[in-house]
Amino acid sequence: MSWMDKLASIEALQDAEFDPALVADMQARAARVQARPIRFSSPTFKEYKTEELSGCGKNSFPAFSITAAGCALNCDHCQKKILEPMIPATSPEMLDQKVRDLIMLQNLQGFLLSGGSNKRNEIRYERFLPVVERLKHDFPHLKIAIHTALLDEKLAKSMESAGVDTAMMDVIGAQETIRDVYHLDRPVEDFEATLAALTSTKMEIVPHIVIGLHYGRILGEQNALDIISRHPVHSLVLVVIMPFYAKPGTFATPSEHDVGRIFLAARETIPHRQVLLGCARPAGMHKRVTDSYAIMAGLDGIAFPAEGAVAVSEAIGRPYHQEHACCSIKIGSDIGGAAHTKAACVA
Numbered sequence: 001m002s003w004m005d006k007l008a009s010i011e012a013l014q015d016a017e018f019d020p021a022l023v024a025d026m027q028a029r030a031a032r033v034q035a036r037p038i039r040f041s042s043p044t045f046k047e048y049k050t051e052e053l054s055g056c057g058k059n060s061f062p063a064f065s066i067t068a069a070g071c072a073l074n075c076d077h078c079q080k081k082i083l084e085p086m087i088p089a090t091s092p093e094m095l096d097q098k099v100r101d102l103i104m105l106q107n108l109q110g111f112l113l114s115g116g117s118n119k120r121n122e123i124r125y126e127r128f129l130p131v132v133e134r135l136k137h138d139f140p141h142l143k144i145a146i147h148t149a150l151l152d153e154k155l156a157k158s159m160e161s162a163g164v165d166t167a168m169m170d171v172i173g174a175q176e177t178i179r180d181v182y183h184l185d186r187p188v189e190d191f192e193a194t195l196a197a198l199t200s201t202k203m204e205i206v207p208h209i210v211i212g213l214h215y216g217r218i219l220g221e222q223n224a225l226d227i228i229s230r231h232p233v234h235s236l237v238l239v240v241i242m243p244f245y246a247k248p249g250t251f252a253t254p255s256e257h258d259v260g261r262i263f264l265a266a267r268e269t270i271p272h273r274q275v276l277l278g279c280a281r282p283a284g285m286h287k288r289v290t291d292s293y294a295i296m297a298g299l300d301g302i303a304f305p306a307e308g309a310v311a312v313s314e315a316i317g318r319p320y321h322q323e324h325a326c327c328s329i330k331i332g333s334d335i336g337g338a339a340h341t342k343a344a345c346v347a
């Protein structure tokens, strides 16, 4: 039976529309896809429940912003809104105190360090790293992730020596997007240089690509995939632009089918590393179709999977398992996939 026919028999996808040519392309790779198990993560920082999978709702992996809600870039897709729900920690002392309090009160297992950028898309973490080092010394079990923005090798090495476990950055592949969406005057090469600096350390490096970042259009995604394929990253996280954060009318919602084609391209370009779908993506039927494409394209994990995800996996013969952990950090064992970047974690 064709995968199109199988999709048609899934109740949660009754009103869904798929691109038959794209589904056929995916089915043509069925043997490879069926050989890869897929992981459904329900992160702990958000209440979560579908008919098929349940969440656990504990806040054991919060995000701190070292600039509170401040950011000098004010990108068109975000307008600093991504920072708003983060816990402000604008001085090293504040970070130290808040982390220690949360360890006492809530059994904190780890945290994400983030913040707004300066005009060069850099986040000035230097003075916070001694606190990270002390916390890691006192609580070796803590998993610490950082959203790096652009940096040089010196800062990457300092993060490594402070004990940061996972470093995440958004990779942008189109100069027009850097200029127009980020209002940033730096070349695409600086994103690759940052990735090179990060992957020269022992930290686990998890780049992200925001599909549709160019006002909802597909533009530099393939170039971003090519950049990432040249470096020994731990895994790649794909998220889909959420026009919700932008000024009304400035961003289109990318079509699910375009997003599905990027999934397939990601799988082909980066065949031997984990490629994961992070939590930021449009909701509703869009999400059901997007997630179905992710499963059929052979991605390795999905955060907050939509209704129908289990049924699609079963229909096409892909083994799956559920994980009750932040998809960024698989608490208590290895550091798993990702999806806890500023672009991804507050969907």
Ligand code: SF4
Pocket (backbone or CB within 6 Å): 071, 072, 073, 074, 075, 078, 079, 080, 081, 082, 083, 115, 116, 117, 342
């Ligand atoms: S995406 Fe990052 S750099 Fe851009 S406005 Fe949001 S917080 Fe600032």
